[in-house]
Amino acid sequence: MSERKAEQAAGLARHDHSACIADALDVVERTCATEGLNLTPVRRRVLEILLETHTALGAYDVLERLAAEGLGSKPPIAYRALGFLVDHGFAHRIEGRNGFVACAHPGERHEPAFLICRTCGRIGEARIETAELDRSADLSGFEVERTVLEAEGLCHRCVKVS
Amino acid sequence: MSERKAEQAAGLARHDHSACIADALDVVERTCATEGLNLTPVRRRVLEILLETHTALGAYDVLERLAAEGLGSKPPIAYRALGFLVDHGFAHRIEGRNGFVACAHPGERHEPAFLICRTCGRIGEARIETAELDRSADLSGFEVERTVLEAEGLCHRCVKVS
């Protein structure tokens, strides 16, 4: 059990970010097409905004962007689009920051885990197993439905600087 | 590594709750005494309020209680006392609920993990290791300082009812 290799968290390492954005958009578009989901202009634009950066954006940050583009100016607009993206696994909520990030593994079923840099705010997304917690839950007769795993610390860049 | 036995999460199982409260208060008092921490009336009372229930209380829930007792009526009073308790490991913040619980293992150095029942709100606290996340972090050159691990689901009682 759980002998799968750990892998590097997506988002923190150097990468071709334009390709990163394009790939994610492409996957999400396909997924919506095959699953009959309605990727409306607002929803698509919110996803694009999240994809621009591997940091957590607050709903009001997103809303500001939308408003500047004439796509909606009231909080529910942003919260609803973000809700859609989160519900379908295209984005994740970062509890520790009251914010949202685009999913780094869209279209793949996964329990996300996050590495959040407290200095630069960048966020890496790893796929993680929580075998030990599950065992502990079993012992208590607890049925886990959803797991939030967020680690805060310093990313490789910020470690060097500090 | 990590072959330690998982153990049942504290707080969810049947237990003598008066003893649970008394023990925790006792440990916190001793710890404050030996570490020169100032467990003022407000701080102590907030801890007692948290200890009454194994559910997450919001800062404003706590504040309401304090106000009723003449111990303070403005948000900073509650947030400051909660901050003190969290800073010294006598309480934990539950990110997924914007709330706080008394620590179930005060005085022991530990990374907490929580089992949160979405129906009754009760919270179990387990000690957990996050070896796989740590490996993933290492691969990214990320230095983890703090980990939030919260599992939401159904506790043993609520599983039966549903």
Add this chain to the structure above:
DNA sequence: GGGAAGGTTGTTATAACATAACAGCGCCAT
């Protein structure tokens, strides 16, 4: 004793995050 320093509480004001509730509109299936 006088007075500076540090820590805690008291208070005002406001910032930041989130949702309830309802109105209107377009699509499309019966």
Add this chain to the structure above:
DNA sequence: ATGGCGCTGTTATGTTATAACAACCTTCCC
């Protein structure tokens, strides 16, 4: 054509959190 549904637009409000400063008290040093 019309009724249902999903999405957007809007008002209003609810909830969570903190900045900034004033007042007070203890401690410690001169």
